[in-house]
Structure formats: structure tokens, C-alpha cells
Amino acid sequence: MGQHPKGDFDLTRAVWQRAEGDTSDSAVEVAFVDDLIGMRNSAEPDGPVLVFTQAEWDAFVAGAQDGEFDLD
Structure with a gap:
């Protein structure tokens, strides 16, 4: 199976989501x-988008759940 090139990420079909209740x-x-995940700042909808593969996203979410990014 070939790997999806991140450069071909088509944002025209993107449905952007944020944390529930966040109205900032x-x-x-x-x-x-x-098969890709985009992340952006809602204040700059036409600004840069970070693009992750599913494996990268899964690793990020697992790290967040395990407290890897806690400031304590």
C-alpha cells in the first residue's frame, strides 16, 4: 500500500472541529x-495547517492521554 503524500492534502472537504463548548x-x-488529519488556529482559517498521518495523530493522542505533554 502506498503512502499518501501530505502535499496532496485537499482541504476543500475539511469539516473543522474544535473542543466541545469552545467559543473563543x-x-x-x-x-x-x-487518511490525513489537519490542525489549524481558528483565528487564522487561511493560515498554515499542520498535517499528520493517522499514525502520527494516534501517537500524539496517546501521548496527550498519558500526560506526556503535562507541564507539571
């Missing part, structure tokens, strides 16, 4: 499109 003007938003 500047929030982290994510979109799941095909």
Missing part, C-alpha cells in the same frame, strides 16, 4: 480528511 476566537481546530 482563537482555538485549535482539527479536520479528518481521507
